[in-house]
Amino acid sequence: MKIKIKPFILVCLCAVMASCASTVQTQKQNKIAQAIKKEGDVFQTQGNYTAALNKLLEAEKMAPDDPYIQNSLGLAYMGKERDDMGITAFNKALSLKPDYTEALNNLGVAYLRDDKPNIAIKTFNMVLEDITYPTPHYPLANIGWAQLAQNNYPVAQKYFLKALREVPGFIPAIHGLAQLYIRTGQTDRAIKYLDKNIRRSPDTVIFHKDLAQTYETCGRARQAIKAWQVVKQLAPENSNLYHEAEQRLFELQ
Incomplete structure (x- = not known):
């Protein structure tokens, strides 16, 4: 009996060792993927979305089932x-981690930007x-914007004020x-x-x-020019706001 058991034990041990090696390799890949994701997130905060996307796609290849990478990709x-691709990525993040509320909120934003305000509102209410x-x-605030997109002004105002009660100055x-x-x-x-x-917040460019x-x-062109000049001073040179300010100043002056 002992002679018959030994090959079985050997096979089991080999399988365990292979499993351990595979686990170690997976953990190593996940660690590298997280490091690459962090690089992508940094590019994202800088507004360099092309560089961010390249890094995050690289991270996804190493850890395709990581919900946090999918959220950053979105x-x-x-x-x-x-x-549209953001919606797909956020949905994948939620399929991997159903309680990932941050991804759910981001999904709502993607629906709103994709001209689907009703779906966006349902998503934000789930959040x-x-x-x-x-x-x-x-x-x-996102529900406020979705209602504003549909010209539901009283409802939009209600939600903006609710957001400001939570965080004054938001x-x-x-x-x-x-x-x-x-x-x-008005x-x-x-x-x-x-x-x-x-x-209260003189450097907040969107207010200007x-x-x-x-x-x-x-119809107050002179004051508008002054305000657009401030926008141009505060906005990063490669931003949409900067280019919009340039265009408006060109047309007003």
Whole structure:
């Protein structure tokens, strides 16, 4: 009996050793993939979405079932204005980690940017169902933007104000309210609101852009030019805001 058992034991030991070697190799690959992901995330924060995407695709090859890499990929695709591919990546992240609420919120943003506001609102409401989610002001403001896209101004205002009750000074909600005032013809209210927030946060470029837009809306070209000049000073040279400011100054001067 002992002679018969030995080959079986040997086979089992070989299988265990092979399994251990495979596990070690996988762990090593995952560690490298996470390091590459970090590089991609850094590029992303710098606005270099092409470099970010290259790094994240490299990381994905090494760890295709990592939900965090998929989430970062989704953000990079959105940075490249490929919201459809972002939606695919966020959905994959959620299939790998169903309780990944951050990816769910990002999915809602991708739907909103892809002109699917109703699906976006449903997605953001799912985010709000997670009472442990630490940043509910994001989905609240996002619902505001989705309602604004559908010209549902009272509902949009309600959600922007809810977001600001969670985090006073939350820039996307302030920007949203300013846009709401502009679109509803409340230019005096918009100017007063933006002046107050610019005093609190003078380097927030989007506030100056909103102010320039408000001045243009009510025909105050001189003030609009001054506001666009501030936008050009504050915005990075390769950004859309910088180029928009250049274009508006060219047309107004």
